[in-house]
Structure formats: C-alpha cells, structure tokens
Amino acid sequence: MSDSISSRLTPRAKWPIFIGMCLVAATIIYPLFFVVVTSLRSNVDYKRDPFGLPVDWTVTNYIELWDEYGVGRAFLNSLFVSTSAVAVILILATLAGYALAKLPVFGSKFFTATFVSVMLLPGPVLIIPIYLVLARLGIVGDYSGLILVYVATGLPFAIFFLTLTFRAIPDELLEAARVDGAGFFRTLWSIVGPMGASGIATLAVLQFLGTWNELIFALILVPDAQMRLLTPTLATIGKRFVSDQPLTSAGLFISALVPLLLLTFASKYIMRGLQVGLSR
Amino acid sequence: MRQSKLVGTLAVLPSFVIVAGFMAFPVMFAFYISFTKTNGLTYDWRGLDNYIAIFSDPIVHQVFLNNFKFLISVPLVIFSALVCSILLFEQFKGWKFFRVIFFLPNVLSVAVIGLIFRNAFGYDGAVNQFLGLFGNEPMQFFIDSNYSILIIILALVWSGFGYQSLLLLAGLTSINPAVFEAAAIDGAGWWRRLWSITLPNIRKVLGFVFIINILYTFASLFGFVFVITAGGPGYETTTIDFLVYLRAFSSNNLGSGAALAVLLFFFIGLLTLLQNRVFKLQKDD
Incomplete structure (x- = not known):
C-alpha cells in the first residue's frame, strides 16, 4: 500500500474524514471514560453533576466491591x-x-x-x-x-x-x-x-x-x-x-x-x- | 509411514474426544430430550408433544417476532461499518490507531457493554441527566418495550460496527489497486469509483457480514437481554436464546426448552448453509 496511488483522495480532502473518524472514535471512548470517572466518585457526587469531574475523587466503590461483594x-x-x-x-x-x-x-x-x-x-x-x-x-x-x-x-x-x-x-x-x-x-x-x-x-x-x-x-x-x-x-x-x-x-x-x-x-x-x- | 500415521491420529484424538463428548454428543442428546418430558432425572417419552406445544404457544410466537424486530440492527450495523471501512481505506494519518479504537468494544464482555447501556439509560443515568439539562423529567426507558428494543439495538450497533468495519476493510484491501488507478486515469471521480468499483468488489464480504449479523441476532443476544432488560417488560424483549434459558432453568420441563433449542439449531444451520454457499462463490479470490 504505497501512498503514491493517484486514486486516493488528496490530503486536503482527508481532513474532514479525519475529523469524522475522531467523532466516531469519541462515541466509543467517551462512554468508557464516563464509566471510569463515575467509578471514582460517590453516588451523591454523581447525582449532583454527572458530566463534570468529581468534587472529591474516591476509590471507596472499588473497596466496597472487593470487600463486600466478593x-x-x-x-x-x-x-x-x-x-x-x-x-x-x-x-x-x-x-x-x-x-x-x-x-x-x-x-x-x-x-x-x-x-x-x-x-x-x-x-x-x-x-x-x-x-x-x-x-x-x-x-x-x-x-x-x-x-x-x-x-x-x-x-x-x-x-x-x-x-x-x-x-x-x-x-x-x-x-x-x-x-x-x-x-x-x-x-x-x-x-x-x-x-x-x-x-x-x-x-x-x-x-x-x-x-x-x-x-x-x-x-x-x-x-x-x-x-x-x-x-x-x-x-x-x-x-x-x-x-x-x-x-x-x-x-x-x-x-x-x-x-x-x-x-x-x-x-x-x-x-x-x-x-x-x-x-x- | 504407518508409524507416523498412528502418531498423527493419536495427536488428534484427545481433542476429538473432548469435542465429540461435549459438543457433538450434547447436540444429539438435546434432540432426544426434546422428545421427552424431563426434570433431568427421569425421561418420559412424549413424541412430538413439546414441538406441538411450542407451535401453539403465543409466547413463542411473540418471542420469534421479537427476534425479527432486532433485525433492524442489521442494516444499521452494516451501513455504519461500511462508511467507516471506506473512510479508513483512505488511510489518512493515524488510521491504524483508529482501527484499534474501533475494535475496542469487541474485547469487552457483552455483560460489560450491556450494563454500560443499562446504566446510561437508567432512571438516573447519563441520558436522563443530559435530557434534564434541558428541563426534561427523567424517563423510565425500560418500562416501554419500544425503547427497550431500541436500547438493545443501539448496544448491538455500538459493539458491532467496529469489528465489522475491519472485516470490510480487509475486503477493500484485497482489491487490486491497479483497478482504482485505471479508473482514476479514465477520469472516474471518487463517488463514481465507490459505486462502480469499491462496492461491487466487496459484495461477497458484505454478504458474509450480512449473514453473521443475522446469525448473531438469532443466537447471541442472550447476554444483552440478560443484563439490559431481563426479557421485559413482560416478554417484549425476550429472544429465542433467552427463552431457552428461561424455560431450562425456571420450569420443570427441560424438554420444552430443548425442543426450542433444536428448532433454533435448525434455523441457524439453514443460515450457515446459506453462508457456505456464499463462500463457495468466493473460493477463487
């Protein structure tokens, strides 16, 4: 696959594609990012502002799962x-x-x-x-x-x-x-x-x-x-x-x-x- | 030569015994069970009773219909996968990185993906919170069957399009680049090339992707249904594979569940034969 193939789009035309793909990739990455951030906050903190970053970061959820729910x-x-x-x-x-x-x-x-x-x-x-x-x-x-x-x-x-x-x-x-x-x-x-x-x-x-x-x-x-x-x-x-x-x-x-x-x-x-x- | 033939056979034998014992035999056993009324201890021969009961069971009819509703996901997945694969094929900067990102949902368990969607559409989930920013009251998505089906379809599309766009990309990469160059020299524009060269050349891979999607909707929705809706409301999102599970472990007649599984087996077998025919055509690639 060389880059010299004339049938490909010009570099300029590739920019919108790149941006579009970034958006598609974001639909995959963002839910996972949301899960990670949510896991590091308390339920009260989550309900107050779910899309913002936690006011205080905590790992209590992990400890609770580990200790109490096996x-x-x-x-x-x-x-x-x-x-x-x-x-x-x-x-x-x-x-x-x-x-x-x-x-x-x-x-x-x-x-x-x-x-x-x-x-x-x-x-x-x-x-x-x-x-x-x-x-x-x-x-x-x-x-x-x-x-x-x-x-x-x-x-x-x-x-x-x-x-x-x-x-x-x-x-x-x-x-x-x-x-x-x-x-x-x-x-x-x-x-x-x-x-x-x-x-x-x-x-x-x-x-x-x-x-x-x-x-x-x-x-x-x-x-x-x-x-x-x-x-x-x-x-x-x-x-x-x-x-x-x-x-x-x-x-x-x-x-x-x-x-x-x-x-x-x-x-x-x-x-x-x-x-x-x-x-x- | 005889000696090595013996060695070769002995090397295959352990695998064969396990596969025969725990895959081939259970399938035949399922056939037998489907003709009986059983609780797993005693087997009571009932002939075709279980099958007759299935065909006249309104729940089975509804569940079968549900599976057809989930087929809406097939064109959605294929269309998004096709668009992504064609764009990836332009091999812009960092396309290999995108390939890994798109594959990401595929390494996750359906339980994980299902719960991400269940959480997102839950009463205090991200979607309701987002709608709340515009002053909307939170909704109970999962008491409505249409929303429930849509959410499962969304999970299917989200988790499926990346892998399938990579399958299609593999198909695109195997097209001889000279064909594109010749077309470009002849003055065919990007859209024209897409329509007359790219798409016809990957129609067999498209056919394959089409069939595996249908197979998937009929035989592999268990995980999503189990964690997202548990088949509810009522039986509105119960699929055949989930009903097999329900019948098997919450009723006292395993025979009925087995009969359903056997029917599913034949249905899947039929689709697989169809797929093999598609692949016969592809041998010369």
Whole structure:
C-alpha cells in the first residue's frame, strides 16, 4: 500500500474524514471514560453533576466491591479458570493442528469435518444438554466442568486456526529434523512451536478474551456464589444496584480491565487473528 | 509411514474426544430430550408433544417476532461499518490507531457493554441527566418495550460496527489497486469509483457480514437481554436464546426448552448453509 496511488483522495480532502473518524472514535471512548470517572466518585457526587469531574475523587466503590461483594475473589476465580482453559486448549490444539497440517492421520477428513461442523454451534443449543451431561458426571458447580466446556467450545476454532498457521511451516525443515532423528515431541518443541509462536500467541489472546468474557455457561454451571466468576458476578451486581451507578461502574471497570490491557499490549496479535477469522 | 500415521491420529484424538463428548454428543442428546418430558432425572417419552406445544404457544410466537424486530440492527450495523471501512481505506494519518479504537468494544464482555447501556439509560443515568439539562423529567426507558428494543439495538450497533468495519476493510484491501488507478486515469471521480468499483468488489464480504449479523441476532443476544432488560417488560424483549434459558432453568420441563433449542439449531444451520454457499462463490479470490 504505497501512498503514491493517484486514486486516493488528496490530503486536503482527508481532513474532514479525519475529523469524522475522531467523532466516531469519541462515541466509543467517551462512554468508557464516563464509566471510569463515575467509578471514582460517590453516588451523591454523581447525582449532583454527572458530566463534570468529581468534587472529591474516591476509590471507596472499588473497596466496597472487593470487600463486600466478593469481586476480588471472583477476579481470581476468573483468572484461574480462563488461564487453565486456555492452557489446555493451546496444548491440545497444537497437537491436533500439527498432526492435521503436517502428518498423515487416519480419517483426517472425518476429524476436520467434525471440528468445522461444530465450530458455529450456537451456545443456547448446548446449555440444556451440557448442564444435564455435567450433572450426570457430578461436576456441575465444579471448575473442572466449566473448564471442560470452555475447552470443548474453544477447540474447534483453535484447531482450525493452528492448522492454517502450521501449514505455512516449510516441509523441508520438518524433513531435515526427521533425518536428524527428531521424534514427534522433539519436532513439535524445537521447530513447530517456535515457527508458529506468533500464531499460538494470537490464539492464546483470542481464547483468553473469549473465556474471560463468557457469561451463560459461567452463570449456569457455577451456581455457588463463593465460586462465581467475574462476568456473572458483575451481571448480578449490575442488576441489583440499579440506582448506584458509581458502584456498578467500578464493577464494569474491573471486568473490562484485563481485556483492555490485552488490547493495549497485544493489539498486534488480536489484529492478526482478525484476518484469519475472516477467512473461515 | 504407518508409524507416523498412528502418531498423527493419536495427536488428534484427545481433542476429538473432548469435542465429540461435549459438543457433538450434547447436540444429539438435546434432540432426544426434546422428545421427552424431563426434570433431568427421569425421561418420559412424549413424541412430538413439546414441538406441538411450542407451535401453539403465543409466547413463542411473540418471542420469534421479537427476534425479527432486532433485525433492524442489521442494516444499521452494516451501513455504519461500511462508511467507516471506506473512510479508513483512505488511510489518512493515524488510521491504524483508529482501527484499534474501533475494535475496542469487541474485547469487552457483552455483560460489560450491556450494563454500560443499562446504566446510561437508567432512571438516573447519563441520558436522563443530559435530557434534564434541558428541563426534561427523567424517563423510565425500560418500562416501554419500544425503547427497550431500541436500547438493545443501539448496544448491538455500538459493539458491532467496529469489528465489522475491519472485516470490510480487509475486503477493500484485497482489491487490486491497479483497478482504482485505471479508473482514476479514465477520469472516474471518487463517488463514481465507490459505486462502480469499491462496492461491487466487496459484495461477497458484505454478504458474509450480512449473514453473521443475522446469525448473531438469532443466537447471541442472550447476554444483552440478560443484563439490559431481563426479557421485559413482560416478554417484549425476550429472544429465542433467552427463552431457552428461561424455560431450562425456571420450569420443570427441560424438554420444552430443548425442543426450542433444536428448532433454533435448525434455523441457524439453514443460515450457515446459506453462508457456505456464499463462500463457495468466493473460493477463487
């Protein structure tokens, strides 16, 4: 994409576009800014002048959420569940993706067809049977059940994504490793892993965002308030304290913090994942 | 060779077992449940009873109609995404930064986005406070079904247009720049190029975006409905996926919820097939 293309608008004509885009960006940024500012004031202060800056800044909302409504614990619970699910997905999808991309596999067409056909399965179709299956296995209300569901729903896309990523690794490299006597795991560890590292990182970020933000399974599979994850905790708090906007805003910011940090520091990976998301 | 074929298969197997066990099997199980009356412990075969009940249930009719009301969001999202993508494609200063900003709502949970809108339109929310600056009395937006639907649609547009404008931008970027240059040399102006080159060249991506929006309105509104309106007032903003949840966890017949889920499954399947057809056409890109 060079700048010399004559079919583009002149720099002068680009100014109105730039300003227009700034306005559009403001519609995204301002609500978030409003949430952050609101979270740092008392309810009285908010009602007096919601659009101005707080008269006295305070973090009591955060302390209240953390101490009294179990948001701190929920945050750690979410961190644990998301990290575990993503770790399992990465390991299993790397194995499967590498095999489907580079190794002969019995019935590989059948496997691929299965993964692709369940990839777009809507969550609502699964909630009742998954709840009943996990209940039968006795793991409703246990993180292992929820993690299993996240792994199962995340794997199809993960395998698809890594199969595409690993296909780009040159066969000569793998052949050379084989000649050198490297076995399956050795090749995976010293060639496939490093060569596909950015793809794996992209996948890790996308899957982490997905599990961190997930609501419906977290809601129904972990009914115990002590074990609640962050997203359902936030949803419950938001529904309960309709008239205390500063308090719910603090909850919103805590929930949004991790995704926003990821977007800030890993936007390169997220943007790359987007392109592949399109090609499916 | 046989050896490595075994190794390859073993590497795929764990993933396959989990996906088959916790995605493929549950779907088949849902089919079975939908023909029974069950509380999760005993299964009573009832044939098509659940389906017959669904088709004659006025609440289901209303809920299905609600889903169609939410389709208003589709042209709104696509239009705003299209405008943004075409403008981003001009690659003005800082366009990459805007790309990240536009993607921002997409990393947030629907619960977060939903609550931002619920708060904003709440009784003492930002919108009422703003209207109050002009001397208006605060309104109860959520007791009115039309306002409630509009607020959810607004949340859909706000959270969806950025990501989709990036999808469309990817489509625009894959157009051969020589086509634009040739048109420019032939004296075609900006609007003319937009109409005769840009839009026809991304019609397949547009088709894809169109389908995913429809899929989304039918299968993924649960989060928004749950936090913004809880389906109310009455069942006025309840969508099919939210009704599946309500039926599943607040009634004693899971079979009825499962039957609804199965119908949704077929509906989504149909749309997905349609999408695949659109994509078959696109293979040669």
